[in-house]
Amino acid sequence: MLANSCLLWLLAVTFLVPRAKPLTPGDLEEEEGEDEDEESQQPSSTCDYDHCRHLQVPCKELQKAHRCLCPGLTRPEQRPLPPRLGEVSLQAEAGSALVHWCAPASPVHQYWLLLWADGGPPQKSPPFNSTFRRAEVKGLQAGSTYNVCVVAANKAGESQEAKPLAEGLGKGAGGPAFGPCGRFTMPPRPLSLVHAAVGVGTALALLSCSALVWHFCLRDRWGCPRRL
Numbered sequence: 001m002l003a004n005s006c007l008l009w010l011l012a013v014t015f016l017v018p019r020a021k022p023l024t025p026g027d028l029e030e031e032e033g034e035d036e037d038e039e040s041q042q043p044s045s046t047c048d049y050d051h052c053r054h055l056q057v058p059c060k061e062l063q064k065a066h067r068c069l070c071p072g073l074t075r076p077e078q079r080p081l082p083p084r085l086g087e088v089s090l091q092a093e094a095g096s097a098l099v100h101w102c103a104p105a106s107p108v109h110q111y112w113l114l115l116w117a118d119g120g121p122p123q124k125s126p127p128f129n130s131t132f133r134r135a136e137v138k139g140l141q142a143g144s145t146y147n148v149c150v151v152a153a154n155k156a157g158e159s160q161e162a163k164p165l166a167e168g169l170g171k172g173a174g175g176p177a178f179g180p181c182g183r184f185t186m187p188p189r190p191l192s193l194v195h196a197a198v199g200v201g202t203a204l205a206l207l208s209c210s211a212l213v214w215h216f217c218l219r220d221r222w223g224c225p226r227r228l
């Protein structure tokens with residue numbers, strides 16, 4: 001009897017005490033790798049994930065590697081929310097624009113851009129994989145105004161269509177709003193800027209010449225005080 005209760009007590013000590021131990025936070029981190037501790041290994045830090053960073057690895061992959069926290073996403077059976085258009089940097093000389101965007105809080109398989117000049121039909125860019133946050137559009141005409149929308153797509157379909165949103169674009173002239181679409185105007189060709197600069201320079205030179213001529217003519221007509 002005594003031996004039995006001793007044995008029970010020993011069993012209780014060996015099995016119950018180590019289980020009770022991980023309750024102190026300091027021990028939690030050292031207990032990694034034990035199956036029974038899965039529940040206590042709650043990720044404590046947020047993942048190094050930036051939804052606007054180009055070539056950003058999906059947060060789910062970071063989560064697997066680092067056991068960190070990801071922002072919540074809409075369900076994969078739902079169409080993605082629209083991405084947010086970011087900065088559009090214009091490269092006047094190249095006739096191109098670098099379009100930035102930020103990922104929506106949804107699972108995304110790919111992105112593409114829609115681009116159209118006022119009154120023209122929208123042109124669809126090739127698709128970009130889910131890590132992309134910027135793309136270059138080329139062949140833009142100097143001095144023309146363009147509309148651009150970023151579309152996200154997953155198995156369930158594509159993000160809210162650009163057309164109805166684009167109609168509202170006229171109100172917010174200029175910079176991108178908080179939606180997936182924006183509007184920009186390419187600057188005039190740099191060459192014509194050079195021409196304009198040369199023109200202004202010539203005009204200034206002519207003006208100062210005529211001022212000098214006028215000045216000397218006047219002096220001759222009225223006579224120079226020194227010659228008297």
Ligand SMILES: *[C@@H]1O[C@H](CO)[C@@H](O)[C@H](O)[C@H]1NC(C)=O
Binds near residue numbers: 131
């Ligand atoms: C996405 O495209 C980039 C650049 O082409 C490539 O480096 C990356 O491996 C691709 N990622 C996926 C998940 O396909």
